[in-house]
Amino acid sequence: MKLASLPDIAAQASRQAQPLDWVGMCGIALPLRIEGQHVSAKVDAGVSLDDGNARGIHMSRLYLALEWLEGEKLNMPLVRQVLARFLDSHEGLSRRAYLNIHTECLLKRPALISPLAGWKAYPISILASVENDMFHVELKIDVAYSSTCPCSAALARQLIQQQFADDFGSAELDYQSVLEWLGTAEGIVATPHSQRSNAHLHVQLEDFSEEFPMLSLIDQAEAALGTAVQTAVKRADEQAFALANGQNLMFCEDAARRLHQALQSNPALKAFTVKVVHAESLHAHDAVAQSSWSAEGGMAIKSAV
């Protein structure tokens, strides 16, 4: 029996002549190499469908172009190459191509005092597109940190002062008694509240960059915030962390300002939006602050609160 050729629906004319902004596939599983690690990623691949009369795009051509990313060191030239392939394989149909990569970067972080270290996962998204040879690339990174409320710390100090006045107000001060009092929960009657917090960085990269500056952005954000969450922890590390938090009191506004200032000095960035979320232990809701900047002074990246 002679086999009929396979029907090709995508090649048919569309019944409704309507161009489309984005057509493609979301959530494609792909192994990638980022910061020297093999990571598992979910990828969105798409093109615009500018020919409104064409029924569909060629999904398989986008899918197959992603093979170029497999096992290769992920950098900007490679992403550009894949985007160019998307467009080459859709000549006459598409003018814009999109590639989004969602993954996690695992970094080994040392403890504050002990010789221990452990892994931290940083969720990362790369959002790249090309149109008329104009390459646009954005990077999203989440960085977890600890924040201690400055207001709560001040209120706790006041309670400790009151307790001190109650316990020692009428007595001759004796060094040993005060020292012992300072080491008791009856003396230090109140503690400020701290919370695990998250900084969401969304940056637009200069197109001259070759590498994705994930590591340097994470390091810069953690240095600016001062109290990154820890991995392996012994008591000595926990004590050092308590001291670091006590010296690093911050509202969400403080955290957003610090990040803004730090990122503004990064020459690899064209624009950014930072959003910090303090998952309050005082409230059942979060305290949130956001700040944006653009080198050109125009619209910074939009990122809804």
Ligand SMILES: Nc1nc2c(ncn2[C@@H]2O[C@H](COP(=O)(O)OP(=O)(O)OP(=O)(O)O)[C@@H](O)[C@H]2O)c(=O)[nH]1
């Ligand atoms: N365009 C489009 N294709 C879809 C969709 N859902 C599934 N597909 C399938 O994706 C498969 C690959 O499409 P194409 O890339 O056009 O496949 P092909 O015609 O064999 O490949 P080429 O010869 O390169 O065009 C087809 O079997 C489509 O049916 C959809 O919503 N839109």
